[in-house]
Amino acid sequence: MNRRAFAVMAIGLVSACSSAQGDVAIENSLDACIALQPAKLAKIESALFLPTTWTVRKSTGECGCKSALISYRVTAGPRSEVIATGVLSSLNKQNYAFLINPDAGIAYGERYSLFIGCAG
Numbered sequence: 001m002n003r004r005a006f007a008v009m010a011i012g013l014v015s016a017c018s019s020a021q022g023d024v025a026i027e028n029s030l031d032a033c034i035a036l037q038p039a040k041l042a043k044i045e046s047a048l049f050l051p052t053t054w055t056v057r058k059s060t061g062e063c064g065c066k067s068a069l070i071s072y073r074v075t076a077g078p079r080s081e082v083i084a085t086g087v088l089s090s091l092n093k094q095n096y097a098f099l100i101n102p103d104a105g106i107a108y109g110e111r112y113s114l115f116i117g118c119a120g
Contacts, residue, residue, distance in 0.1 A: 023110060024050055024100060029117040030070065033063040034090060036116070041100065048101040050114065054093045060118065069119035074100050076112045083112075087119045 028036055035055040042049050060068055068091045074084040084099045100112050 024112045026114045048104045049097040051097045065118035071119040
């Protein structure tokens with residue numbers, strides 16, 4: 001694989017979103033099956049959410065998943081503490097708001113990482 005093709009593939013796997021509440025680096029291991037387009041972080045009551053728009057390219061089974069369930073986890077802080085996790089179905093999704101920080105009053109710094117992959 002040449003360097004240009006590798007760079008394009010790597011860009012598809014990791015994207016980022018930033019706003020006044022912080023930055024979110026997204027590592028989507030299912031990018032070949034589901035592309036996510038992030039919006040700006042949204043604060044709802046005391047929690048931070050990352051709204052996304054989904055483009056389903058193919059079944060998650062073709063990306064190695066054993067079901068349509070997707071898991072995600074959010075890490076933050078200097079020790080990459082896990083601060084949010086979840087499991088959701090990839091079926092009939094067009095939009096989803098990932099919980100990034102359940103208590104925005106707790107400061108983890110301005111950098112979050114969202115990891116998306118197969119559940120189980």
